[in-house]
Amino acid sequence: MTTISTSAARQRTAEIHPSDEVRSVYAKVTRRIIPFLFICYVFAYLDRVNIGFAALQMKHDLGFSDAVYGLGAGIFFIGYFLFEVPSNLLLEKIGARKTMMRIMVVWGVISASFAFITSPTQFYVARFFLGAFEAGFFPGIVLYLTYWYPPAMRGKIITLFMSAIAVSGIIGGPLSGWIMTNLSDTSGLHGWQWLFIIEAVPSVILGVLVLFVLADKPADASWLSVREQELVAREVGATDTHGHDHSFLKTLRDPRLYALSVVYFTIAAGLYIISFWLPEMVRSYHVTNPLHIGILTMIPYLITTVGMVVVGRHSDKTRERRWHVALGMIVAAMGLVAVTFVHSSLPVALTVLSITTLGVLTAMPLFWTIPTSYLSSSGAAGGIAVINSIGLIGGFASPSMLGLVKTTTGSLDYGLYTFAAALVLGAVLLLAAMPQHLLREEIGG
Template identity: 50%
Template sequence: MTYTTRVDGSDQRDTRQETLYRKIGRRLLPLLMVCYVFAALDRVNIGFAKLQMSEDIGISEAVYGLGAGIFFIGYALFEVPSNLMLARIGTRKTIVRIMLLWGLTSTGMMFVHDTTSFLILRFLLGVFEAGFAPGIIFYLSYWYPPARLAAPMALFMLAGPISSVIGGPVSTWIMTGLDGAWGLAGWHWMFALEGVPTILLGLVVWRTLADSPAQARWLSAEEKALVARDIDTGQNPHGRHQFRQVLRDPRVYGLALSYFFLISGMYAMIFWLPTILSDSGVESITAVGLYSALPYAAAIVVMVVLSRRSDRRGERRLHSAVPAIVAAAAMTVAAFTTDQLAVALTAIVISTACSWGSYAVFWSMPSSYLSGTAAAGGIALINSIGLFGGFVSPTLLGYLKEATGGDLAGLLVLVGMLLAGGIGIAATRLPARNH
């Protein structure tokens, strides 16, 4: 199509682009977000189940911490192979396989009866879910050019805090309302009712998801060409395009190490917040669920604001680093005020919201830097290394809590991890791309 003037042509093109990307967002993001809500819920609802199941099956604080974290060992071991396979066989087949297997395993958690079955099923849950989140991150890079990626990425990742906003009250309601029904404990019902929807969603994905814009029947030929041109124009000429290049790139490992520390702080809080609230004097399981939702409600707002501001300014590094450092400062306050529920909870809300905001913007950095087969493997590599933090920090908190009898030592470890993550992100400078 030929434009008569630069101004008119630019305006017309921008209008067409905005309309197109809103259309893509309406078609893809709601389904992907719902799927991720259950992915996040199925991995973290163990924090609420612990309030009942610890006594029922006889697991210690240290064993719980190990079980919460061992999920990430299975996840990390199988994540890179899963994402490399996704690049070969397509998103739809990969995501459906992941969702069916993790849904069955999550539902199977209702049959946990001792320490061994608890640890085995948590490990398998990580194995089967491996590749889901980084697979979707890679998938979104098919549909959005780097300059537009932070906002849809953050909308997808909103599923994490959304799952905690609704997951806390819903999980604790199931645990209290159905406790004893048909001879099953409340935590049995929670795993069953929160695992089965994942299986059903996998079938929806199979019927509706297109592997790429080129295969989307709901896009016109002109729209497909516009997406392809935008993504090709936005590729970083200084970036990495082959997976073997990624394995030798110090910037990738800098991002991965920073992500490790950021995830360490985030997941330790996710898994231990119900216990911390209980230790702070919140006795009702229902109240624990409601209080647990507050930090994640704040996180939703911060993620949207930061990601949009990051896209508007075209700046990623400081938009991710500064919130992580603020999260560390807020967690310091929480660590020393656990006997003052209002102060500690306020600090936890700020820390959680900022860490999730940092996380949302972070993923637009490797997605803009990597392309080609490097994007699939590189994103998975960064996530795999980072997710070891999801194993280390909950496990470490469990041992520290058991050894000291309190939460202070563990929370101070979280402060150090969040601070290290923020400093690491600030220090990792990626080459500028063409606009």
């Protein structure tokens, strides 16, 4: 018994304090795949939410109401919901490279086509197909990272990858504002039309590059030696044995899967309030120039970029996930309520919106360390996709509801109160449904 305990203790120590060789190999893996995936996600998110900037001109040019805009923004997630699980299951069969190439090239083409819509129906159809073809990108990347990184490293890695959302806001705001201000009426196209065309091109190029940059799994990575491939496989494989024995069908019968989906619904609803309505919120403070709006919307994302990295590292250091996610959700909820009381001061509003953005965007990446720790490898592909697809209905609910509320009342306030309450309830559900002992962390797991 003593020998077994000593052996287990040594193994636990090795997991907590990886060898220089392990650190060296993972530094090499991270340099190879994370910057590229980061850039891909920057443009994925930009193509998804640049409708928020385009709406500053497009609604007027096409005669769209706030309700039409909100519904169209949200319909993206209906297509996403319907096609996400099949996409992730296909990724397991044909590999990440082919899946990501297909997704990125097609969504780039569809995103560019938004420049030529003329009616609400065309707008709804285009947003639906954009969601359908982008489905599988984010959960596919989360699944892909589980092939390379053990649970203890995923907090930092997923946070680093998902900080692309904040960087997309930093880049996208000024870029979108500049395009709409300076290219308006160039070659007979409005500024918002050029916005869709120009910001779609990088996605197509990056989609082709996926085939040359990524390897499907460590065993396929020609840029790793055989020894390095075996070391990565060992690090990941050592944690798979501690997971719950869930096939995809068993995973679908697990009530915690749906609890996590509801939690993610509330996080996604909060995120897409910021993503789709932040430019409109800034304009409500009598800022009319699209470039100035773009620069001002950059501020919350700048602050959030730093905060995401700091909070992610703290979560990895303490091996604690649940409270980091829950507190981020509660902070975001408080911010959504607070912003309804600062209608007369843009500087105060930007401060509150920065805190709100920081809360929701620190919660989102750390949330994904929970299902990837709870699910075994056999249930992860479908389980991750189910959580993301159900959860992203929140991405449909919040923009469409806020559009309807604003059209009806002239204000976003009642919608903000609703989703603030949802975030608080989601935080409570997370803490209740996922006790710490169910998570496969190197400490206490």
